[in-house]
Amino acid sequence: MQLDSSGLQVLSEQECFLLLSSVPIGRIVFTDRALPAVQPVNFCLDGRFIVIRTATGSKLAAATRHAVVAFEADEFDAAMRTGWSVTAVGHAREVSDAAELDRLARLPLTTWAPGNRDHYIVVEAEQISGRRIAAVTAGA
Amino acid sequence: MQLDSSGLQVLSEQECFLLLSSVPIGRIVFTDRALPAVQPVNFCLDGRFIVIRTATGSKLAAATRHAVVAFEADEFDAAMRTGWSVTAVGHAREVSDAAELDRLARLPLTTWAPGNRDHYIVVEAEQISGRRIAAVTAGA
Numbered sequence: 001m002q003l004d005s006s007g008l009q010v011l012s013e014q015e016c017f018l019l020l021s022s023v024p025i026g027r028i029v030f031t032d033r034a035l036p037a038v039q040p041v042n043f044c045l046d047g048r049f050i051v052i053r054t055a056t057g058s059k060l061a062a063a064t065r066h067a068v069v070a071f072e073a074d075e076f077d078a079a080m081r082t083g084w085s086v087t088a089v090g091h092a093r094e095v096s097d098a099a100e101l102d103r104l105a106r107l108p109l110t111t112w113a114p115g116n117r118d119h120y121i122v123v124e125a126e127q128i129s130g131r132r133i134a135a136v137t138a139g140a
Numbered sequence: 141m142q143l144d145s146s147g148l149q150v151l152s153e154q155e156c157f158l159l160l161s162s163v164p165i166g167r168i169v170f171t172d173r174a175l176p177a178v179q180p181v182n183f184c185l186d187g188r189f190i191v192i193r194t195a196t197g198s199k200l201a202a203a204t205r206h207a208v209v210a211f212e213a214d215e216f217d218a219a220m221r222t223g224w225s226v227t228a229v230g231h232a233r234e235v236s237d238a239a240e241l242d243r244l245a246r247l248p249l250t251t252w253a254p255g256n257r258d259h260y261i262v263v264e265a266e267q268i269s270g271r272r273i274a275a276v277t278a279g280a
Contacts, residue, residue: 004200005195006195006253006254006255007197007254007255016189017261024216024218025216025223026210027167027178027214027280029169029176029177029178030176030209031176033212035208035229036169036170036171036176036208036209036210036229037227037229038167038169038178038210039225039227040168040212040216040223040225041213053185054202055145055146058145058146062189067177068175069176070169070175070176070177070178072167072178072180074167074180076164076165076180077165078146078165081252083165083180083208083252085180086180087177087178087181088175089175089176097248108207112221112222112273113146113148113222113273114146114148114149114273115146115147116149133252133253133254
């Protein structure tokens with residue numbers, strides 16, 4: 001078990017992808033008018049690709065166009081003070097190819113937010129890393 | 141009830157602060173070597189200020205020094221497909237004043253991660269906004 005300088009367990013790439021695929025919501029981190037921005041989104045993992053549905057013309061669609069973004073998901077247990085977090089970093093691109101759109105539309109990706117969301121953003125997890133807080137540390 | 145262009149409920153500033161104060165973990169969003177970065181942290185609200193404890197010399201401490209950062213917290217219910225998210229944006233500063241450190245040390249702020257974390261970062265919520273997904277939208 002590898003620990004980082006903060007004493008947190010370092011997750012393997014395989015564990016990171018497995019954990020990412022276990023949750024329905026993550027957070028896309030980008031820059032909006034030169035300020036750091038973050039937005040929770042429903043997503044679906046497609047190999048190394050994080051697939052997000054949004055509305056055409058949304059702020060998210062505009063701000064992530066050709067941008068390098070981060071994508072984070074986590075799960076924490078407040079009672080046990082345990083949890084994990086995974087962060088991927090990579091280029092975001094909008095999907096315009098009809099065959100690819102058709103394929104993505106068949107992924108098990110539902111969005112909780114209302115409205116028409118037929119614009120797809122794909123983020124390639126070029127870098128991925130994760131940490132786990134596993135032990136209950138008394139008095140921490 | 142105000143809705144945004146995505147059909148999500150817009151939360152008032154008061155609701156945003158109330159919700160922020162109800163959860164133990166949020167995510168600080170910053171830039172690390174020109175790339176977007178995000179890290180979950182335990183935090184405590186102190187008026188309009190988000191108080192975070194980290195280790196001296198940590199990547200987080202270095203990257204957020206004098207930076208404008210975003211801070212996000214949320215809570216989602218996968219079964220109901222409901223939830224809320226709040227994002228604050230503002231300047232981060234490290235606390236070095238002895239009297240302020242003394243005061244912050246008395247806040248009910250515990251960190252789940254192991255190790256010595258006596259370095260305090262304070263983010264002023266200069267802008268704060270929040271959204272809620274309240275309705276179950278059939279077939280969304």
